[in-house]
Amino acid sequence: MRTSRCNAALLSVVLIGCVSEDRPRVDETPAMEPVIVAEGLNGPAGVLVDSEGVLWIADAGTGGAEQLSGTTPGTNQPITFTWGETARIIRVDPDGTTTDVAMLPSIMIPYGAIGVGRFAMLDGSIYATVGGWEAGISVDRLAHAAAVVRVDEDGVTEIANTWDLENRENPDAGPRETNPWGLTTGPDGALWVTDAAANSLLRVDPGTGEVELKAVFDVAPGVIPNPDRGGAMEREAVPTAVAFDAAGNVFVALLGGFPFQPGNSRVVRVAEDGLVTDHASGLTMLADLVTGPDGQLYGVSLTEFTQQGPTPASGALIRIRPGAVDTLLAGLAFPTAVAFGSDGDTYLALNPMGQPGAGTVVVYPGLVR
Amino acid sequence: MVAVVALLLGCRGERDSQDEAALRAEGMRIYREQFCGACHAFAAAGTGGTFGPPHDGMREVAEQRLRDPRYRGSAKSAEDYVRESIRDADAWLVPGYEQALSPMPSYTELSAFELNALVRLLLGDSPAGGR
DSSP: OOOOOTTTTTOOOOEEOOOOTSSSBOOOOOOOOOOOEEESSSEEEEEEEETSSOOEEEEEOOOEEEEEEEEOTTTEEEEEEEEEEEEEEEEEEETOOOOEEEEEEEEEEEEEEEEEEEEETTEEEEEEEOOOOETTTTSOOTTTTTTEEEEEETTEEEEEEEEHHHHHTTSSSSSSSEEEEEEEEEEOOEEEEEEETTEEEEOTTTTTTOOEEEEOOOEEEEEEEEEEGEEEEEEOOOOEEEOTTTTTOEEEOOOOOOOOOOTTTEEEEEEEEEEEEEEEEEEEEEEEEEOTTTEEEEEOOOOEEEEEETTTTTTEEEEEEEEEEEEEEEEEOOOEEEOGGGGGGGGEEEOOOTTTTTEEEEEEETOOO | HHHHHHHHHHHHHHHHHHHHHHHHHHHHHOOOOOOOOGGGEEEGGEEOSSSSOOOOOHHHHHHHHHOTTTTOSOOOHHHEEEEHHHHHHGGGGOOTTTTTTSSOOOTSSOOOOHHHHHHHHHHHHOTTOOO
């Protein structure tokens, strides 16, 4: 893959932002240098810092030697996937000790591997979204693929899978495919999941494994024919992350579907009855959304994707306030996830797509308080 | 007389060359307008997409694919192959790209002229301009 240009200036960043009296404080260091806390990663997709200061990292893996066969949706062309249990949940203790605590399915596709996605912490246990699945594959769903899992002293336990609902109901009326991705704990004690392929928001009961459909995200007008929609000029929503504010309102980041034009990404609010309304629009490739230590919503823009393809080092960390969006960091190399630790420490997963071993997690000490 | 004929043929050749250049330039405009570079790397266009196969050396690549025993389409020439790839993407997906981030659309709405311009761009020498 032609990723050499994407590796340029991996850690060259510029702090942009204004400080005013009525805005949450951002550190005023003019040029903040990040500290690398993990490197050599394969497609880091999620980060979380727990109450004990442990950093959790989701690694997509490198596929493997096993093969899956199937047919492409709509064309019935034979295809072969490779996969292996090379996706990792990595634990980094405050003293720097790094441990692979779980190995999970990693399925290789042309632009990279799909493995572990995002994390949530609930009742002292770590939960993660893993992989995806689709119609046409010749075998039954792999264990732990298209699933929410719990990792604890007992090992990895599959709590729920998102394929059953998608295969049964296909709520967005698109191809039958699921990719549980965004994950957070709700004020109701449940796990909330965005399915990036099925374009849905799901609520998962961690005790029973019941998966409840909470919202479906509609297509939006597009600029090229969408083969998944019969050639209609439409683009998929692609929900990448879910977050709650202090009042219990749920917000979802929508990446904005291929060809990912700048300004086509947005944050929506989902009401109790599943009604979806715009909260912030005009954003670009929002890959993650979290609630910061100040109660505001923070997200990462993956890259500026244009008619020439992805623009190197064009990712950003943004804060989404009512009626305004602030850029805190710019020039980032494909940031895929953000998490906050104590004292405003801001962690970012940087993920040069398709380049094994080139992913990193960095921290900006005290960036957001 | 021979000199006049030679001169006229030369002028015609120059005009054909200009027409071809104009056609490829139009192909470049369409290539960018349809976001081809979002998925395909093509040096002449300065694009770096990675979700689909690269477009450099397309004539040779097309001929190789026609000889590929896995090929399932109905094209018989490089021109036909490129045309089919654009107009009827479902005819055959290049191995390794069957599971692209977004499947290749079938650009059935392009006019015959637009399609021809793209074919000339991809199979011919690149026009000046690049990115």
